[in-house]
């Protein structure tokens with residue numbers, strides 16, 4: 001047996017898996033740190049808490065995260081963005097896209113090696129110059145530039161939170177959630193989070209493919225099951 005597969009198999013028996021950085025990271029039950037406690041942070045955080053995961057919420061000030069955590073029970077907590085990053089195996093990016101240039105200098109170093117699940121969307125009128133970059137180059141590669149050491153996965157950005165709240169765990173076929181990322185282990189971990197939240201993941205490929213499901217592109221706001229979403233993203237429907 002090759003060394004990597006041997007170590008992977010050994011760690012897998014403990015419910016862990018290797019990352020490309022050689023670190024052991026929990027896959028089955030990652031701790032989540034949410035940057036943002038608004039629509040996206042609260043919707044996804046609640047779904048993951050219901051599935052048994054620990055979630056720490058953060059925002060610019062502590063009042064909103066504290067109130068949210070108090071409403072969600074013992075698996076929820078509140079902290080500063082720095083505390084949420086330190087707490088997490090997976091950091092949910094759930095802030096306006098325009099906040100990224102302000103957060104990155106504070107948080108990028110602490111995110112090195114961690115999974116950054118980017119659920120944001122860039123809008124030129126709201127988010128300023130960084131949105132123009134993300135609309136041109138794709139939000140995935142643009143977010144990655146701000147957090148160079150993080151293992152960025154784009155996901156949960158394509159559908160409104162009111163739809164996700166309504167459709168989670170619907171009878172088969174489940175609603176599909178598109179994902180993209182360059183790090184296969186990080187993508188696999190986020191696929192698990194999609195299933196735990198009550199949806200089916202559809203992986204489009206590397207981070208550059210995430211543009212297919214950002215605003216203005218065919219996969220954005222597409223409500224479909226996995227087969228239908230795959231067909232739409234490949235241009236076959």
Ligand SMILES: NC(=O)c1ccc[n+]([C@@H]2O[C@H](COP(=O)([O-])OP(=O)(O)OC[C@H]3O[C@@H](n4cnc5c(N)ncnc54)[C@H](OP(=O)(O)O)[C@@H]3O)[C@@H](O)[C@H]2O)c1
Nearest residue numbers: 036037038039040059060094095096097099120121160161
């Ligand atoms: N709502 C949806 O259905 C939906 C669906 C898919 C994707 N998205 C995208 O997801 C992102 C978040 O959307 P949302 O609807 O959740 O927005 P929201 O309800 O306005 O919540 C934004 C959260 O980010 C926090 N925040 C803002 N600036 C911050 C900063 N500099 N540092 C730390 N926290 C900050 C806000 O709290 P403070 O202001 O107190 O800091 C708030 O908790 C956006 O990019 C949006 O386009 C939204």
